[in-house]
Amino acid sequence: MSLASAAALIWAAGIRNRIRRQIQRMRQPKYLIATLAGAFYFWAVLGRRVRFSGAGMQLPPEALELIQVPLILGAMISIASTWLFGGDKAELTFTDAEIQFLFPAPVTRRALLSFRLGKSLLRTFFSALIMTLFSARWMTGQPLMFLVGAWLCLATLNLHLTGATLTRAGLIEGGRFGLKRRLGTLAIALAAIAAVAWWVLAVNKPETPSAWSWDSVAAWISSLMSSPPLSWVLFPVRAPIRVALARDPSTFATSLPPALAIFAIHYAWVLSSNTSFEEASVEAAERRARALEARRSRRGSGGPVVKNRLVPFHLASVGRPEVALIWKNLIAAVRVSVPRMLLFLIATVLAGSAMLMKRFPVGPVLGAACAGLVPMLVLIAPSTMRIDFRQDLGQIDILRSFPMTGREVVRAEMLGPGLIVAGLQWALIAAAFTLSAGYPVPGIDVFDRVAIALSAAMLAPALVLTNLAIQNAGVLLFPAWVAFDPGHARGIEALGQRLLTVAGTLVVFFFVLLPSVIVGGIVGVVLRSALHYGALLVASALATGLIAVELLLAIRWLGAVFDRFDVTAP
């Protein structure tokens, strides 16, 4: 079997099996619903705008001339940066399996390179297809011609960057691209840019900005790019772009041959390279595998482990075992899941409030900012502090082997992030109370303020724990949705899962809080005339009590779910 037919088999079987697996997954309602939700979102947000051709607003020809400028600039920058600052090794992207099976296979280097190029060209075709779906209609109204042109643009650029990587690495390998030559190349490149800039400003002077119009600027750019020597320099970049922007078959027919020729020259150039890419590609694959493994082992937890040795408290060797898990998760908060987003949020709100300090006294402004952060933390903190089951999913078999009841494990997992957020909230409430203490508010005396602060101090942690319970229930009920694994959901299904998770969290949050809101609301209204703000305290205490009961029931239920949890479930 030749490598070409093997490649065809790999691609065809890969696509077929991926589709088959997706369909098999969709037999389970949770995956079917996620896929449908993702597809609906995709259609609602983007799909309705997709049209291939026909009536609709299209860009005028002058605008197409202008659009070329950023495209050309982008291509030139990526070409220049690859030549000037690219890696020193000829790294080409191969998967682990490709390295394991194809590298030792009895095939030539050139066949291997062709395989890699074929894969890249296929990928660029899909990118071109996406671009066509969303851009062809309003740019040219000619989807097929646009598709061919877009693919030629991406494919030629891809080939050029691959060729540049191989050539550069080959020169370095042969000792012909040392520091002096690199600096020389950089100097030549800078000189060329300076020459072009001088030529543009001195020889082809634009009109004064006051006289600029769409037509005049487009005409100036068009004449600039058509005038030698710039037209010669830009020809290889502009040729495929012209194909993509062709609005009629005759323009397309005249633009296509030079673009194809440039593509063919690039293809031949890359294939003729003798630079050894195997070793660097294997190294690159190993690096990717290590990074993937590290992400997988920390699935859900986010960033890398920070090498500090801070511990929240001394863990005694005897006592309730839940404390050990809380201790572990508090360590994780410092070493892995440093709540950067929360700190950023707090810093942003406080910095924003500083702008108001010119007009208002500092104390109440900062106090209001602190008070405003408390409800924000209820919604945001449980999503960002993932030091619970979301982080421990990779080690759940170890948690299951511990001599702890499911209830104990669930309670401990929730309390880790809960304690941190509650601490933050209490600190903010205390700060808000203290900062605003010296500033009278009509109708609210000091006792009312104490009542409001105590109410917030009771309710806020209860709400955070409720949100955390929902997030962790999601992990235990739909573990595959939070798993980081290439075999799990991607694309539309993953998008749908995220949407359903957010929507589900909000809906469950609403229904969980409903009894507390009703009971607390009624009590608050009834007692208001008698107790004034004291009624808020009573209502909050009642609501917190109800939430606490719901949380205890939820922990009991989730504990049972954890006890039945099947670590092998998809």
Place this chain on the structure above:
Amino acid sequence: MTFNGAPILQVNGLGKIYGELRAAFDLSFEVRLGEVLGLVGPNGAGKTTTLRCLAGVIPPTQGRIQIAGYDLLKDPVHAKAALAFLPDEPRLFDYLTVREHLNLIARIYGVADWERRADVLLEELELKGKETALPLELSRGMKQKLSIACGFLHEPRLILLDEPLTGLDPLGIRRMKQSLRQRAERGAGIVLSSHLLPLVEELCHRILVIAGGRIVAFGSLDEIRSHLSGAGEALPGGPESLEDVFIRITSQSPPAPQEKA
């Protein structure tokens, strides 16, 4: 070989079904204190599934598991307190140091004098000097040793090991074998799952061969050999190794139906 120690693990009619796949079916056996039981079988035989059920990591679909007299399903906390489960891949917490892992385990299992025991284990497993290292700073073998140290810290009476020698260097393998022997001599029951048949032959008193989720042979190597020769299947020459016996059993046993009946 007969063991007079009390049974530390009793398994009756254990079965596990994944969807349409029957991974384990009607497994019944027991392990006594001081005994090392080898669990062997071809790939996909159900060894890891069986070990995970025994460790309480996954619930069995049917059957009863008793550890130290406690029913694993009805009284999991007491049952699990007696066991240690060492999976084939060390599952460590990225953000805890070596010593913090041991501290965590000590608290969970209530090991009062954990620091003394930890020092002994760290010395024994050549982790001395690595106490403040995070798992990402350890080699694969070191991680495996840390996982073993965590498993041994609370002196479990039942040790379940899934391919325990993976990643260990020759010295580590020798020490691990000595350690397992010593723990068995001190009275721990051990279930050892491995594809390394010479290791199983060397360490285990009895061997449980499973294929297709069912028990296809159970007993000491001599008992299994004599059972096979009683069936008129003895080969000429000296006593067969476990490898020979294993290949004969697994190649001659028709694969048990894996699909759910």
